[in-house]
Amino acid sequence: MVSVSLTVNGKAVTREVEDRTLLVGFLRETLGLTGTHVGCDTSQCGACVVHVDGVAVKSCTMLAAQADGCAVLTIEGLAQGDQLHPVQAAFREHHGLQCGFCTPGMIMAAVDIIRRHGPGIDETTIRHELEGNICRCTGYHNIVKAVKAAAEQSGGMAEAAE
Amino acid sequence: MYETSYKRPASLAEAAAIIAADDEAKFLAGGQTLLPTMKQRLAAPSQLVDIARLAELKGISVSSEAVTIGAAMTHYSIASSPEVQGAIPTLAKLASGIGDPQVRHRGTLGGSLANNDPSADYPAAVLALGATLVTDRREIAADDYFQGMFTTALEEGEILVRVVFPIPRKAGYSKFLNPASRYAMAGVFVATLADGAVRVAVTGAGQGGVFRATAMEEALGDNWSADAVAGIKVDPSDMLSDIHGDAAYRANLVSVMAKRAVVAAAG
Numbered sequence: 001m002v003s004v005s006l007t008v009n010g011k012a013v014t015r016e017v018e019d020r021t022l023l024v025g026f027l028r029e030t031l032g033l034t035g036t037h038v039g040c041d042t043s044q045c046g047a048c049v050v051h052v053d054g055v056a057v058k059s060c061t062m063l064a065a066q067a068d069g070c071a072v073l074t075i076e077g078l079a080q081g082d083q084l085h086p087v088q089a090a091f092r093e094h095h096g097l098q099c100g101f102c103t104p105g106m107i108m109a110a111v112d113i114i115r116r117h118g119p120g121i122d123e124t125t126i127r128h129e130l131e132g133n134i135c136r137c138t139g140y141h142n143i144v145k146a147v148k149a150a151a152e153q154s155g156g157m158a159e160a161a162e
Numbered sequence: 163m164y165e166t167s168y169k170r171p172a173s174l175a176e177a178a179a180i181i182a183a184d185d186e187a188k189f190l191a192g193g194q195t196l197l198p199t200m201k202q203r204l205a206a207p208s209q210l211v212d213i214a215r216l217a218e219l220k221g222i223s224v225s226s227e228a229v230t231i232g233a234a235m236t237h238y239s240i241a242s243s244p245e246v247q248g249a250i251p252t253l254a255k256l257a258s259g260i261g262d263p264q265v266r267h268r269g270t271l272g273g274s275l276a277n278n279d280p281s282a283d284y285p286a287a288v289l290a291l292g293a294t295l296v297t298d299r300r301e302i303a304a305d306d307y308f309q310g311m312f313t314t315a316l317e318e319g320e321i322l323v324r325v326v327f328p329i330p331r332k333a334g335y336s337k338f339l340n341p342a343s344r345y346a347m348a349g350v351f352v353a354t355l356a357d358g359a360v361r362v363a364v365t366g367a368g369q370g371g372v373f374r375a376t377a378m379e380e381a382l383g384d385n386w387s388a389d390a391v392a393g394i395k396v397d398p399s400d401m402l403s404d405i406h407g408d409a410a411y412r413a414n415l416v417s418v419m420a421k422r423a424v425v426a427a428a429g
Contacts, residue, residue, distance in 0.1 A: 019165070046262070058264045062197070062268065063168060063197070066212060109264070129263055131344065132262025132264045
């Protein structure tokens with residue numbers, strides 16, 4: 001067993017877990033934060049994307065122990081109370097989802113993309129940047145629209161909300 | 163994933179000592195290859211020795227002749243480094259095309275080079291630029307380092323510390339992606355080094371992993387143009403052949419990617 005101490009959505013947590021525990025398992029099973037999804041479990045689909053120390057990572061491809069001492073942000077930590085994060089609001093406004101399974105990962109990836117590229121990001125760049133996130137409903141068109149709108153409307157705010 | 167034990171040593175020496183005492187232990191850097199491999203139960207190390215945070219493996223520095231990059235630097239940190247972008251823009255661009263953004267935030271230069279996947283991007287840059295690989299024991303020239311698919315000159319427990327990339331006069335890289343995995347089905351790195359030598363390295367295509375295309379080097383040495391390499395074919399019998407592309411297809415891709423790399427070459 002290994003002791004893991006980190007902050008998750010701003011709250012400090014310490015847990016003893018098996019050494020082989022993946023970060024996604026730690027979030028979902030140990031902490032009960034089931035907003036982060038396991039899709040492919042082979043590092044390809046991006047349903048498990050969370051932020052570790054401010055950058056997007058695939059939590060199925062990282063041990064909980066590797067996140068020791070880090071700040072983790074999950075989909076549950078994005079909204080401010082009842083107020084959706086601008087990227088969440090844009091996904092709702094533009095219907096950037098169909099079944100919704102990929103949505104938490106898409107949104108966490110999108111927040112990271114907007115942080116890195118700012119409000120002026122173009123559609124080609126968004127599509128390229130979403131390479132690590134798969135929507136099996138093939139709902140990409142509205143996802144891209146939502147990311148672009150969120151970038152345009154709230155590029156600066158997305159960063160402030162981190 | 164089979165059970166394992168996680169260690170995070172505070173120094174290079176401590177990491178080396180843990181590995182030296184346990185034949186079944188493995189170094190863990192970004193984990194973007196090792197962890198998926200363990201999840202598939204294709205690897206079952208007794209211990210994972212996490213070296214990703216070691217200060218000795220961090221940092222990027224530039225001199226007038228070379229860019230030196232710590233082995234634990236991530237693809238993202240290399241791609242977004244103003245120093246790398248300024249000195250060897252093709253290397254920054256190559257790093258920006260590895261995997262996807264989330265993989266680039268975790269995966270490392272040293273992890274990729276120690277693994278030496280036949281379709282990885284960095285081996286082409288390291289070989290074409292004639293880089294030097296510095297370990298905790300010695301310096302290894304790129305020409306001696308790559309020894310076939312998933313095989314390198316690294317000895318048991320030897321740790322890659324940093325890579326010294328000589329700044330070329332110009333260099334270009336072009337790869338053809340497998341549309342599903344995003345790995346290179348053929349990637350060609352062309353470079354004219356500071357001393358005028360032309361080097362061409364091919365990844366993704368060869369059965370023996372990364373290799374130098376010497377006929378292309380000679381042709382580009384005489385005439386640096388896409389036309390010079392257009393007619394040069396690597397031997398298909400040396401190429402990988404699988405469901406994604408047979409050997410003849412890959413041999414053709416090498417010529418096409420070489421042409422594109424020459425066109426893309428920047429100083």
